[in-house]
Amino acid sequence: GSMIGIIGCGQLGRMLVLAAAQLGYPCHVYGREPLGPAGQVAAHFTEGEYDDAKAIAAFAAECDVVTYEWENLPVNPLAALGPEVDLFPGVRPLEVGQSRLAEKTFVAGLGGLTAPFAPVRSEDELTDALDKSGVPAIIKSDRMGYDGKGQVRLQDRDDLSTVWQELNGQQALAEGFVEFDAEFSVLLVRGRDGAIRFWDAPHNVHEDGILRLSTAPAPENIQTHIPSARALARKIATELDYVGVLAIEFFATAEGPIFNEMAPRVHNSGHWTIEGAATSQFENHIRAICGLPLGDTRLIEGGAEMRNLIGDEVKLWSDHLSDSGSHVHLYGKRQPRPGRKMGHVTRLLPIN
Numbered sequence: 001g002s003m004i005g006i007i008g009c010g011q012l013g014r015m016l017v018l019a020a021a022q023l024g025y026p027c028h029v030y031g032r033e034p035l036g037p038a039g040q041v042a043a044h045f046t047e048g049e050y051d052d053a054k055a056i057a058a059f060a061a062e063c064d065v066v067t068y069e070w071e072n073l074p075v076n077p078l079a080a081l082g083p084e085v086d087l088f089p090g091v092r093p094l095e096v097g098q099s100r101l102a103e104k105t106f107v108a109g110l111g112g113l114t115a116p117f118a119p120v121r122s123e124d125e126l127t128d129a130l131d132k133s134g135v136p137a138i139i140k141s142d143r144m145g146y147d148g149k150g151q152v153r154l155q156d157r158d159d160l161s162t163v164w165q166e167l168n169g170q171q172a173l174a175e176g177f178v179e180f181d182a183e184f185s186v187l188l189v190r191g192r193d194g195a196i197r198f199w200d201a202p203h204n205v206h207e208d209g210i211l212r213l214s215t216a217p218a219p220e221n222i223q224t225h226i227p228s229a230r231a232l233a234r235k236i237a238t239e240l241d242y243v244g245v246l247a248i249e250f251f252a253t254a255e256g257p258i259f260n261e262m263a264p265r266v267h268n269s270g271h272w273t274i275e276g277a278a279t280s281q282f283e284n285h286i287r288a289i290c291g292l293p294l295g296d297t298r299l300i301e302g303g304a305e306m307r308n309l310i311g312d313e314v315k316l317w318s319d320h321l322s323d324s325g326s327h328v329h330l331y332g333k334r335q336p337r338p339g340r341k342m343g344h345v346t347r348l349l350p351i352n
Ligand code: ATP
Pocket: 115, 138, 145, 146, 147, 148, 149, 175, 176, 177, 178, 179, 183, 206, 209, 210, 211, 249, 260, 261
């Protein structure tokens, strides 16, 4: 089949490569780590920097369609690709999805609810922003944050200058603390023809800013929020002329679903779809960017529960293998550093 180009070399790229292989497509991965999770399984690998426009153009010229598994990429090298390159989802989802200020402003403009937020570029602006949001508050770097990195939680206003130093002068935002009942995400795939399919929205549990557990279907207190969250997600995808898998994180609150952030790519809270849905998020992303018919997103059995293996937890992987109901996925990362996502385990749930 044609060659699929993937920019980024982590576990999301790895699982995209595996899904593409099942449909007969070889993948060419571009990134910094030839032996990273995706490079290990790719048919071709080009080692390069993400800001190297020439190298990215040469890579794209060797692929029939190009996608990315990481949104923290410089926009310019991708924006510079000519119209002969099919890049999905395009440049605009990347621009919007890589900046918290941009995505929250965009979503608020579409009528979605967000936590109160204000841009912060100096210690004075931080003080002003906290006058508005009050404490507790969360200060987040505008860009490059994931797994709770680049975030500081403020319980009181004492340590503002320390917080500002930790941010290293980066553009940031101050966000009001949301007293949520639960967290969930909307996972959808949009085809080149504009057709959208949703998976069951999983209930997500985070610890220390890192996803621990995703369960689909979500419990009743979340189900009531899903129709309006999906309506907003549909607007976002349509407005961005999105092609591929899009994930949007929400807080379930008494005021309704509050948009937290979007990921213009396959997402950790969708890993359960590999065994727990008729078509996985990875396969449907490949189908969408290749212009193929989208696959059924319905649940298998009673749904599924996915647990991340974080840091040293991966050392128990053989225990999980001994459990006949567990599907074990390891990402081929050599060093189990604290907080690092090393793999995940999925269990199907009984029909009730
Ligand atoms: P991800 O790995 O999902 O990309 P991230 O580093 O981009 O994470 P967020 O999703 O913004 O960070 O925040 C991580 C978690 O911190 C959230 O899932 C939620 O549990 C908590 N959190 C973030 N913002 C708020 C808020 N305004 N109020 C309350 N809790 C919050």
